[in-house]
Amino acid sequence: MNTTSISVTELLAELVACPSVNPADRWPIEPPFGEARLAALLATRLRSWGAAVTVRDVLPGRPNLVARFDGINARRSIMLESHSDTVQAADMTIPPFTPTVRDGRLYGRGACDTKGPMAAMLLGIRKVLDEDGRMPVTVYFASACDEELGARGARSLIGPDFRPDLAVVGEPTDLAICHAHKGTLRWRIRTQGVAAHSSAPERGVNAIYQMNRVLQCIEAEMIPALRDRRHPLLGAATMSVGTITGGTQANVVPAECTIEVDRRLLPGESREALTAEARAKLDALAAATPAFTYALDATQYYEPLEMPTDGWAAQVVSAGCARALGAARFVTAPWASNAGVFATQGLPSLLFGPGSIQQAHTKDEFIEVRAVEQAVGVYAEIIRECGRTTSWPASA
Template identity: 35%
Template sequence: MSQRDLDLLMQTLAIDSTWGRERELAEFLADRLREWGADEVGLVESMPGRPSVGARIRGTGGGRSLILNGHLDIYEVSDDWDTDPFAPFVADGRVHGAGIADMKAATTASLAVMRRVLESGTRPRGDLVFQGVSCHFEGGVGTRSLLDAGFTADAAICGEPTDNTIGAVHRGAAYLEITTHGKQAHTAGKHLGLNAIETMEPVLAALRELEGTLPYEPHPELPGGPILNIGTIHGGTKHNQVPDRCTISLDLRLLPSQDPYEVRRQVIAMIEKLSADDPRVKATVEFSPHWLSGPRLPYEIGTDAPIARTVAGAVRTAGGEPAFRGIQFWTDMVPLKQAGIDAVNIGPGTPPYSWANEWVETSKYLEIVEIYAAAAEAWCA
C-alpha cells in the first residue's frame, strides 16, 4: 500500500487549494470516493464557491462511528520557494509540496484509509466518515457545514501537524481590531486635526506590556503565557492628510483558562486607562469578522477519554510509542466538541508548519496512514 498511498499524496499536492480556491481539490476527492464505492458522498458549499466534501462508509451495525477530519485550504505560498510549489517531489526522505504539513499529508492519509477500507471487502460495524473541509481558516466553517449536512459521528480524529504526537488540548485565540479615531486635516493645518496614527503609538506600547500581565493559569502541556502578535496596521489616506483612522489587528493566543470575551474586555479597560491619562486617545475594540465567523475557543479533553485511548493504542499498533503533547494553535476539534463529538489530533509535520519548500518526512506520512487505519479498525469494529 505504501507506494499507492504516496502516489495519492502527490496527486493532492499537485492541486492548488490555496485559501479560497478549494473547489478543484474537493471535486477530486469526491470523484475518488465515488469511484472507490463510498456509500454516501456529498459536496457542501461551506461558503459561496468553496465546497467541502463529506463521505460515509456505512457500517454493518452495532459499532461506534468515527470522523477523519482534515482541511483542504492551505496558506498562500511564499515567493521564496526554490521549486514549483505545486510540483511535488520526494528527496532525502521528505515529500515536498505546498501545504503538505498544514495539512494535506494528514488529509490525504485519511483519504487513503477510506480507500483501504472500501477495497478490503470487509465493512466495519460502525460508520467511517471522511470530512475534507474548506474554510478552515475562517474558524471551522467547513467542519460546521459538514456536521449540519449530516456527516457526523461518535468521535473524531483531526490531523493538524503535531509530528505524529497526540493532542488533547490546545490554545484558543482572540482576533481583535483596534481603531483609533482622530480628525482629518491638511498638513498645513495639522493643529486643527488629530493624528490617529500618533494616538495609536501609546496603544501599541500598552499592548506590549499587556501581553505579560494578562491573568492566566499555567498549563503543563502549553508552556508559557498568552502570546500577542500585532499582525497588521492601516491608517491614513495620503502623505499630506492628517489621518482620522488607524486600525491594527491582533492575534492573542490564549490558555484554556482564558476566555476570549474577557480578554477583549481587558483590552478595552487598558484603552480606557490610556484615555483617562490622555483624552486624545479615542479607540474602539472589536473582534475581527474573521474571528466571529468561527470563535477560536480553547480545547481540552482528558487523555483517558475513549477516543484518546483508542488513538494511543493505534500508535502502538503502528509500531510507535504514543506521546500526548499540547498544541499551540487552534484546530477544528472545537466545532466538533460543540457538536458533542470528542476528538483528538494527530498528524505529520513540524514547525513552522507553512513555509517555503514545505515538507513532511515520508516515513511520518506513511506512519500516519497506518495509525488512522488502526484507529478506525479499533474504534469502528
C-alpha cells in the same frame, strides 16, 4: 493490484497538484484559489471506493465534503477530518503545485499542512476496506474548507444530521496525539483622529499618536498581565500585534490608524470576556486621553482544545497508535485547529498526523513520505480499535 490501489506518493502528489489556496474574500474564485476542485477530486475517488459522498457549499463556491462508509456496527461512528485549504503560495522557492520527490520528501504547498495527513487518512480507510472487507463502525472522511482563515467550514460541519461519536483531525503532529492546544482570538483596533494640514497639526487629532497610546498599553500593561494566566499543559496566554496601517501622506495629519492583534487563549478563557477586558482597557485610555476614540472588532476566533488523555476517546486513538507504531505519544500545541471547533460542539476530538508543523506554511514546504506511510497504518488501526473498544460513552 486492484483498480483502487494507489501509492502514498501518487495520492499525495495528486492532492498537492490540485491547488486549494484559501481564497479569503476573493470573488470570483480562480485557480490556485478555492477548495472546490479538491473536493470534486476527493468525491470522485471516494465514490469509486463505495462511499456515499456529499459536497455542500458553506460559502459561495467553497464546499465541505463528507464521505460515509457504512460499518458493521452502524450505531457508532468515527470521523477522520483534514481541511481542504492551504495557505497562499506566492513567496515559495519551489514550484508549489508541481510536486517533486527528493531524498524521501515530497515538496509542494500543502504537502505537510494538511494534504500529507489527508492522503494518509484516505489510504488508512482504503487499507481497512482492502484487508477487512468492511468497516467495523461507520467511518466518515470529512474535509472542511477555510481552516486557515477562520474555520468557517468546520463550524458548519457538525449538526443535528451529522454527529459522529469521535473525531480525529489530521494536522502535522509528528505522529503524536495532540490532545490540547491554545485557541486564537484576533481583533482589529482602529483609532479615529481628525485630518488637518500638517503645517497646522494643532487643528487635527493624530490617529497614529492615539494608536501609540494603545500600543503602549498593550506592551506595558496587557502583555505583562498574561504571565499570570497559565495553563498546566499549555503555559501562558500570549498576545502579539501583527500589523499596523495608518495615514495617507506625509503632509496630512492622519485621521485613522489600524492594528491587528493576535491573542492566544487558554482552555477556560472565553472570547467574550477577553474582548470585554480589552474594551475596558481602551475605555480607560479614552477617559484619560482628550479626543481619543477607538473601535474594536473581533475578526477571527479559533476555540482552544483540551481532551483528557485518560478519557475513552484518547484511549481509542492511543490504542490504534500503539498497535501501528509500537507506542503512543501525547503532545500539546500552541496553535489552533478544527479539533477545538469540534470539541466545543461536544464532539470528542484529537489530532494526529505525519509531518512537522515546522514545515507548515513555509517557502519550501515538504513532508517525509515515510511518515505518511506510517500514518496510514495508524489511521487504519484507529478505525479497527473503534470496532474493538467497549468503552463508548452511553450518551454517544
